Every structure is written in C-alpha cells, then in structure tokens.
Amino acid sequence: MSFDTAVILVAAGRGSRMGGDLPKQWRDLAGQPVLAHTVAAFRAAGLERILLVIHPDDHARAEPFGLQLVHGGVTRTESVRAALEMLATDAPARVLIHDGARPLIEVAQIDAVLEALKTHPAAAPALPVTDALWRGAAGKVAGTQPRDGLYRAQTPQGFDFPALLAAYRAHPEEAADDVAIAQAAGMDVWITQGSEANIKLTYPADFQRAEQILIAHRKTESQTMDIRLGNGFDVHAFTEGDHCWICGIKVPHDKALLGHSDADVGMHALTDALYGAMAEGDIGRHFPPSDPQWKGAESHIFLRHAADLARAKGFAISNCDVTLICELPKIGPHAESMRAMLAEIMQIEVERVSVKATTSERLGFTGREEGIASIATATLVKS
Numbered sequence: 001m002s003f004d005t006a007v008i009l010v011a012a013g014r015g016s017r018m019g020g021d022l023p024k025q026w027r028d029l030a031g032q033p034v035l036a037h038t039v040a041a042f043r044a045a046g047l048e049r050i051l052l053v054i055h056p057d058d059h060a061r062a063e064p065f066g067l068q069l070v071h072g073g074v075t076r077t078e079s080v081r082a083a084l085e086m087l088a089t090d091a092p093a094r095v096l097i098h099d100g101a102r103p104l105i106e107v108a109q110i111d112a113v114l115e116a117l118k119t120h121p122a123a124a125p126a127l128p129v130t131d132a133l134w135r136g137a138a139g140k141v142a143g144t145q146p147r148d149g150l151y152r153a154q155t156p157q158g159f160d161f162p163a164l165l166a167a168y169r170a171h172p173e174e175a176a177d178d179v180a181i182a183q184a185a186g187m188d189v190w191i192t193q194g195s196e197a198n199i200k201l202t203y204p205a206d207f208q209r210a211e212q213i214l215i216a217h218r219k220t221e222s223q224t225m226d227i228r229l230g231n232g233f234d235v236h237a238f239t240e241g242d243h244c245w246i247c248g249i250k251v252p253h254d255k256a257l258l259g260h261s262d263a264d265v266g267m268h269a270l271t272d273a274l275y276g277a278m279a280e281g282d283i284g285r286h287f288p289p290s291d292p293q294w295k296g297a298e299s300h301i302f303l304r305h306a307a308d309l310a311r312a313k314g315f316a317i318s319n320c321d322v323t324l325i326c327e328l329p330k331i332g333p334h335a336e337s338m339r340a341m342l343a344e345i346m347q348i349e350v351e352r353v354s355v356k357a358t359t360s361e362r363l364g365f366t367g368r369e370e371g372i373a374s375i376a377t378a379t380l381v382k383s
C-alpha cells in the first residue's frame with residue numbers, strides 16, 4: 001500500500017455525448033456502477049489514497065464509496081485543478097489522474113506508470129495510431145495526415161506531484177489532458193504501454209463494448225482456474241464409553257465410537273473429501289489400518305496431511321462442509337468449536353468451514369443409535 005501516491009479519479013462530467021438520465025460513471029456495467037470497477041482497479045494496485053471528483057448533484061451516489069470527495073468544475077481541467085489544490089494541503093510525492101469513465105483499466109497498466117515514475121517526472125499510457133488519418137469537411141475527405149509518431153492518449157496519467165501542481169498553477173487555460181499541461185511547463189512525459197481494453201465510455205455503443213471485454217476477461221479467468229470438488233463418507237459404530245471424538249472435539253456421551261484410530265467420524269469424512277478432490281485415494285491409502293503405528297492415532301494427523309498435500313500441489317482449500325448424521329449426541333452446542341478446530345488444523349479461515357448435523361428420523365443404524373455417519377465436501381482451487 002502506498003500513501004506516497006495519491007489518485008485523482010475525475011467523475012464530475014455530465015456525459016452529454018452518452019446521453020441518458022444518469023451520468024455514465026454512475027450507470028450499471030456488468031452488475032455494478034462504472035465507478036466501482038474503476039475504484040477496484042486502483043485498490044487492487046495497492047493505492048488507497050483516492051480522491052473522487054464529483055458533481056455536487058452526485059453526493060448521495062458517491063458517499064457509499066467511502067472516498068475523499070471534492071466538487072469538480074465545469075470542465076475536466078477545472079475538475080483536476082480542484083483536486084490538485086485539495087491534495088496540496090497534505091501533498092503526496094506522486095499523483096495519478098484517471099478518468100472515472102475508464103473502468104477497464106488494469107493493474108498492469110497502473111503499475112507500468114508507477115514504475116516509470118521512479119525514473120521520470122511524468123508518465124502516461126498510450127497506443128500508437130494504426131489507422132490512416134484523414135481530415136474531413138462537409139462529409140468528404142479533405143486531406144490526409146501522416147500518422148507517424150502519433151499516439152492515442154489514455155489514463156492514468158502520472159506525475160511528480162509538486163511539479164504538476166506548479167504546472168497547473170502556471171496554466172489557467174483549458175487543456176486536452178494533464179499531459180498537455182505538464183508539457184507546457186517543460187516536463188518530460190514518458191509513454192507507457194496502453195491497452196485496447198482501457199476504453200473511455202463516451203458514446204452508447206461503448207457500454208456494449210465494455211460488457212463484451214469484461215465477459216471475455218471473466219471467461220479467460222475461469223479457464224485458467226483449476227477447481228476440484230471432493231466428497232467423503234464415513235461410519236463408526238458405538239461401543240462402551242463416556243465420550244466421542246467428533247471433528248476434533250471431545251463430546252461427552254454415554255457411548256464412545258469404535259475404530260482403529262480415535263474414530264473421529266467427521267474428520268475422517270473431511271479428510272477423504274480432500275484426498276478425493278486431489279484424486280489421491282483415501283485415508284486408508286495414506287495411513288493403512290494394517291500399520292500398528294496408526295492404532296489409536298489422533299485424526300488431526302490425517303487431516304493435516306491431506307491439507308498439506310493440497311497446498312504442496314498448489315491448491316488452496318476454498319471451503320468445506322461436514323454433515324454429521326446421528327440422533328445423539330447433540331452436535332449443535334459443539335458445532336462452532338468443531339468449525340474452529342477443523343479450520344485450525346487445515347490452517348484456513350473459519351468462514352470457509354461448515355459443520356452441521358441431521359438425524360435420520362430414527363431410521364436405520366443411526367436412527368437406532370448404533371453409530372454415527374458423516375458426509376463431507378471440499379473444494380480446492382488453483383489459479
């Protein structure tokens with residue numbers, strides 16, 4: 001996280017070319033406001049000092065973002081100027097200025113600008129012009145223009161903050177963008193790699209384009225993600241005793257569970273679910289019952305082994321769900337401790353672990369209180 005770099009997101013425009021009732025930056029894009037996408041990209045790049053420049057009419061819409069707000073002016077240049085003056089009271093070392101209406105900015109492009117700012121006073125992304133350029137008049141081609149050395153400018157445009165503030169203060173006129181003002185002050189501006197995805201939502205068709213880019217991006221993400229699901233099932237019969245080990249918790253009961261190890265039926269089902277997700281067989285394959293060293297073994301050894309094996313293969317345990325099937329003992333009072341214990345053994349957050357119970361309506365061996373059954377599911381994810 002860097003507080004040395006501030007971000008100005010300009011979002012005070014009215015979107016006259018886009019039309020519609022709601023300015024484009026507040027409209028929905030793939031389920032969230034355009035600005036939510038923009039803000040998320042900068043947060044993902046580790047930038048937390050974000051100043052949002054808004055129109056005074058948009059206060060109620062902007063407040064939920066929890067960002068510092070500043071009112072913009074009637075032009076983009078005036079909006080940036082207002083934000084720079086506000087930042088000047090607690091000046092950062094660097095500033096990135098980005099159009100709120102460019103929601104598809106990627107972390108890689110933000111990082112490229114930040115990297116260039118280590119050795120240059122200013123940097124901004126752009127793409128070389130690849131189409132032929134014409135001048136037009138009255139619907140006809142009036143001439144052509146060489147495209148050599150021409151670029152399409154994008155944002156975020158990044159600057160040494162004191163230098164840009166001085167440049168803005170020395171330039172009261174309008175400008176196409178912040179780079180133009182920096183250049184007018186004699187600053188060298190380094191060009192970083194732009195992206196075809198980093199479009200500025202300007203006309204109605206741009207929303208469709210942005211949706212398509214997002215869909216294609218999500219498809220690629222899910223294609224590169226390896227998701228594995230495994231299940232496990234286990235049964236242990238009751239024998240004489242005064243407690244049962246269930247999901248790592250000693251539960252008082254007028255019977256115990258019979259088994260070669262500590263007979264922890266819930267933990268065994270979960271361990272098998274993890275092995276199953278990796279196609280690594282079951283507990284018996286890794287800890288053969290014929291081997292006397294596992295007699296009376298505590299089941300956390302098995303679960304820890306399966307969780308460590310998953311990590312060694314590059315998987316994260318995304319979630320797991322254990323269901324215990326018994327009339328008694330009552331699981332409810334112990335379910336939270338069981339979740340915490342399983343989470344600790346697997347070294348994952350407790351929110352990813354579920355333990356619940358049901359009866360079999362007095363039917364079958366669990367209904368006759370002859371034993372406990374358990375089923376478990378686990379999801380492993382590798383990206």
Ligand SMILES: Nc1ccn([C@@H]2O[C@H](COP(=O)(O)OP(=O)(O)OP(=O)(O)O)[C@@H](O)[C@H]2O)c(=O)n1
Binds near residue numbers: 012100101
């Ligand atoms: N007075 C203004 C004008 C523009 N912007 C912001 O500058 C970015 C780029 O401007 P543009 O695409 O031109 O947005 P609008 O001014 O809203 O659009 P239009 O010119 O079609 O009205 C947008 O994020 C816009 O909200 C701003 O903060 N203040």
Ligand SMILES: C[C@](O)(CO)[C@H](O)COP(=O)(O)O
Binds near residue numbers: 152155176177178
């Ligand atoms: C800053 C900018 O996005 C760079 O391409 C562009 O200049 C903004 O243009 P607009 O005139 O506000 O549409």
